[in-house]
Amino acid sequence: METGIKRTYSLVAAIVAIAAVCVGCGELKPSRDSLDPSGSADQVIAEAFRDQRSGLQVAGEGVVTRVLSDDNDGGRHQRFILRLALGQTLLVAHNIDVAPRVGSLAPGDSVQFRGVYEWNSEGGVIHWTHHDPAGQHAAGWLRVRGETFQ
Numbered sequence: 676m677e678t679g680i681k682r683t684y685s686l687v688a689a690i691v692a693i694a695a696v697c698v699g700c701g702e703l704k705p706s707r708d709s710l711d712p713s714g715s716a717d718q719v720i721a722e723a724f725r726d727q728r729s730g731l732q733v734a735g736e737g738v739v740t741r742v743l744s745d746d747n748d749g750g751r752h753q754r755f756i757l758r759l760a761l762g763q764t765l766l767v768a769h770n771i772d773v774a775p776r777v778g779s780l781a782p783g784d785s786v787q788f789r790g791v792y793e794w795n796s797e798g799g800v801i802h803w804t805h806h807d808p809a810g811q812h813a814a815g816w817l818r819v820r821g822e823t824f825q
Contacts, residue, residue: 716733716734716735716736717735717759717760717761717763718761719731719733719735720733720735720759720763720765720792720799721759721761721763723792723794723799724763724794724798724799727794728792728794729792729793729794730791730792730793731791731792732789732790732791732792732803732813732815733788733789733790733791733792733801734787734788734789735759735787735788736759736760736785736786736787736788737757737758737759737760737765737785737786737788738757738758738783738784738785738786739755739756739757739780739781739782739783739784739785739786740756740757740758740764740782741755741756741782742754742755742780742781742782743755743756743766745771746768750770750772750773751770751771751772752768752769752770752771752802753767753768753769753771753776753777753780754766754767754768754769755767755780755786757786757788757801763798763799764797764798765792765798765799765800765801766795766797766798766799766800766801767786767788767790767800767801767802767804767817768800768801768802768804769802769804769805769817769824770802770804770805773805773806773808774804774805774806774816774817774824774825775824776824777817777819777824780819784819784820785819786817786818786819787817787818787819788801788804788815788816788817788818789804789814789815789816790802790803790804790815790816791803791815802815803815804816804817804824804825805824805825806825
């Protein structure tokens, strides 16, 4: 699993680098169906996983199953695994150079999130769980025990 996590982080790092280069390219807009209020957030993410889609602005909630060590290569990211109600797992890569760290995070904690979904074979990654200092990207966030981190 550790190899998969390293591959996942490499993907996230590449996406973040591309987004950083494209800051002047115009506003990055979420897909029209990514926050579809007629379907559950879990279902939207499940469909994105099934269809191997990436770049969707999503919101949802899951339970922490594992807290991973921070990734300190390049931008620092707090990392943890969430399990959604439908059973799918997601790696959350929360940029702690831009947003505050979620303190005292532990397995069993419920986490609400808004961010960008990126497909991988292990369930996917959620990133952009923070504000955009350049104001070019939709803001994301994490909410734990009523406190919002963005």
